[in-house]
Amino acid sequence: MEQSRVLVVDDELSMREFLAILLEREGYLAEQAGSAEEALKLLESGSFELVISDVSMPGLSGLELLERIKQLTPETAVLLITAYTTAEQAVEAMKLGAYDYIAKPFKVEEIKVLVRNALEKRMLQRENRLLRNEVQERFSFSGLIGKSPKMKAVYSLIEKVAASTATVLILGESGTGKELAARAIHYNGPRKEKRFVAVNCGAIPENLIESELFGxxxxxxxxxxxxxxxxxxxxxxxxxxxxxxxxxxxxxQAKLLRVLQEKEFRRIGDDADRKSDVRIIAASNRELEEQVKEGSFREDLYYRLDVVQVRMPSLRERPDDIPLLVEHFYRKFSEKPDIWNSIDNDALKVLITYPFPGNVRELENIVERCVVIGDSSITLDSLPAHVVNFQQSVTKAEKFSIPAEGVNLEAYLDGIEKRYLLQSLEQCGGVKKKAAELLGMTFRSFRYRLVKFGMDDE
Known part of the structure; x- marks a missing residue:
């Protein structure tokens, strides 16, 4: 506020100088112009937060100057001053976009208050604009990093579906950016000025989820x-x-289906329905079609949700995006993002080979670790041991052959799954919720697997 630039426009030198001195004493940067034409030249060469202009001047009038300012720099506030005020003039000035209209002679305190209020309003408008731009930048396609063909296809589909209000189903493994895609759809669509509310259905206990959704x-x-x-x-x-x-x-699921079909719902314990105007975007890391076949997901609800389907590719499907993502996350976590050098070729080779079961989220965590323990570049030494060691296991796997007597693949895979469960619990100190997150699955799915292998102690 103290550094706000104010332009005083008046053909009377004494009035210009009086206002300029007054403004400078209040801490503003004041410049002067003896005509509307001179003021326009100054406005073309620099920006002003506020213009204080006389209405009656030779050449262009204050009202004509106001029109030009709103065409040239619409955000600049304009305060008009005149000795011959009329209701018609005041109405016209306000229609043209003037902040306010004051008649001579005016009190010093009165002009101080008007100037302060005009600048505060402009500052709030600027902050709101910057906030909107930040939201749009954060949740537009810039939030989804990648230039691979699969990601370009995702961007194209999101752009098309965002313009509608259709229900969207986003599928993909954990950590592939499903919520980022949902936010991109919302913030690039017709409802972007309204709220985006996210809920992880797998993280809410079954006895509470109905209340959480419907109240x-x-x-x-x-x-x-x-x-x-x-x-x-x-x-x-x-x-x-x-x-x-x-x-x-x-x-x-039946109550969710009713909301989608009838656009209404009922709070628990209520006796009246409530209308609902909400766009639904659903996501899953499981194949819902398989759940429909198993009987754990309603077929009619599935088809209501699957109006438009967006499938997020795994990181394994787009290894070409790994260098871009590494640089993006490095700049995100580094205290000095401008000194990013590069990623070591050996380290990059290891990351491209690694399967990333946790997808982009896992890569983000790896880069954050590298930033904490490393320097301005990512090397083989800064990568986690399990990532580096995977390269060795790949080499061994290439030499693997099925024995003549065959192999029980299901039992073999169960053994691997059980080892991962045990290791995750060990790394997380027995906290099952954290262990589930480490493996990129919901707590409910994690608990199911523990029960399956007789490892649940509750």
Whole structure:
């Protein structure tokens, strides 16, 4: 605020100088122009937050100057001053975009307040614009890094579907950027001014998920001490992102289907339906078609969700994007992002060979580790041991051959899965939720596998 530039325009030298001195004493940077024509030249060569102009001047009038300013720099605030104020002039000035209109003679305190308010309003408008730009930059396609053919296909599909309000189903392994894709769809679509609300359906206990989504009335169940709006109400007019939709219990799937079909829902314990204007984007790291065949996911709900399907490729399918992603994450985590040099060729070869079960999220964690322990470049020494050691296991696997007596592949794979479960629990100190995240799966899926192998102690 103290460094705001203000241009004073008046054909009377005494008035110009009076206002300039007043503004400078208030801490502003004041410049002067003796005519509207001179003011326009100054405006073309530099920016001003506020213009204070007389209305009656030889040549272009203050109102004509106002019109030109709004064409040249629409964000500049304009305060008009005149000795001959009329209601018609005031109305015309406000229609043309003037911040305010003040008549001579005016009080010094009055002009101070008007100037301060005009600059505060302009600053808020600028901050709002910057915030919108930041949101659009963050959640547009810049949030999805990659130039491989598979990613270009994703960008093209997102761009098309974002312009509509169609329900979208995003499929892909954990860590492939499904939520980033959902945000890109929302923030590039017609609902971008409204809320984007995300929920991981697999992270909510089964007995709480209905209340979380639809809300409840006071007294509906033990612990419901107040009325509570659910996520559908919170996302009203915007987008609700249902991540890991395949983890939703069957009995609740029917209620989700009703919202999609009838555009209405009911809070737990309520006796009246509520209308819902929400765009649904769902995502899953499981194949929902297989769940439909198994009977764990409703077929009618699947087809309601699968209006447009976006499939996020795994990192294994786009190794050419790894150098771009490494640089992006390095700059994100580094305190000095401008000193990024490169990634060592040996380190890059190892990363391209590594299968990345956790996909982009795993690569992000690896780069963050490298930033913490490394320097301005990523080398083989800064990579985690399990990533480097994988190269050796690949070499060994290339020499592998099936024995003459054959192999029980299912038992072999079960053994590998069980070792991963045990190792993840060991690394996470027995905390199952963290161990599930380490393996890129939901807590419910992790718990299912523990039960499958008789490893669940609860």
């Amino acid at each position: 409840h009335r006071k007294g509906a169940f033990t612990g419901a001490v107040v009325d509570r709006a659910g996520l559908f109400e919170q996302a009203e007019g915007g987008t609700l992102f249902l991540d890991e939709i395949g983890e939703v219990p069957l009995q609740l």
